[in-house]
Amino acid sequence: xxxxxxxxxxxxxxxxxxxxxxxxxxxxxxxxxxxxxxxxxxxxxxxxxxxxxxxxxxxxxxxxxxxxxxxxxxxxxxxxxxxxxxxxxxxxxxxxxxxxxxxxxxxxxxxxxxxxxxxxxxxxxxxxxxxxxxxxxxxxxxxxxxxxxxxxxxxxx
Numbered sequence: 001x002x003x004x005x006x007x008x009x010x011x012x013x014x015x016x017x018x019x020x021x022x023x024x025x026x027x028x029x030x031x032x033x034x035x036x037x038x039x040x041x042x043x044x045x046x047x048x049x050x051x052x053x054x055x056x057x058x059x060x061x062x063x064x065x066x067x068x069x070x071x072x073x074x075x076x077x078x079x080x081x082x083x084x085x086x087x088x089x090x091x092x093x094x095x096x097x098x099x100x101x102x103x104x105x106x107x108x109x110x111x112x113x114x115x116x117x118x119x120x121x122x123x124x125x126x127x128x129x130x131x132x133x134x135x136x137x138x139x140x141x142x143x144x145x146x147x148x149x150x151x152x153x154x155x156x157x
Contacts, residue, residue, distance in 0.1 A: 001049045006031050010044055015057045073102050 003011065013026035021029070023041035032040045044050050080095035100106050116128040120135055121142035144150070 001053070003050075003053070007044065007050060010041075011050060011053050011057065014054045015061070018058060069102060073099060076102065 007030075009030035010026055010032075013021065013029050014023065017026060023045050024038045027037040027041040027044065028034055076095050076099045080092050080099065083089075083091035083095060097106070117125045118128050118131060118135075118139075119125050121138050126135065
């Protein structure tokens with residue numbers, strides 16, 4: 001399709017600033033007048049060939065920067081090899097370690113240690129998921145003592 005120079009600029013703006021600018025802003029930055037930019041943006045976006053061109057270009061960008069495990073693993077291997085060729089041992093080791101992480105050979109300890117710890121009245125700490133009924137009772141008794149509340153002996157009916 002043959003687009004005018006302003007339409008080409010509009011398409012480029014819509015692709016480059018996808019989600020960051022409105023169509024109206026892209027129209028203004030493409031050379032359309034401020035007063036009619038909103039209307040012109042609506043007219044441009046109503047044209048299927050303009051919408052298709054924008055989607056085509058966005059699709060190319062998504063494809064170029066898409067990532068999957070195999071692609072990532074291969075890219076890290078190529079970076080490692082380049083680092084070896086230039087005798088950059090630190091970069092080669094870093095790339096190989098990242099390849100190991102992608103392959104699942106390393107476990108991030110921060111993931112394992114991300115539980116909430118509760119301090120008990122005796123000063124010990126326990127993971128929230130490991131607390132027992134006795135732990136809750138001791139915490140409740142400690143609170144009643146601390147706030148000088150007498151525990152009620154009456155049972156709810």
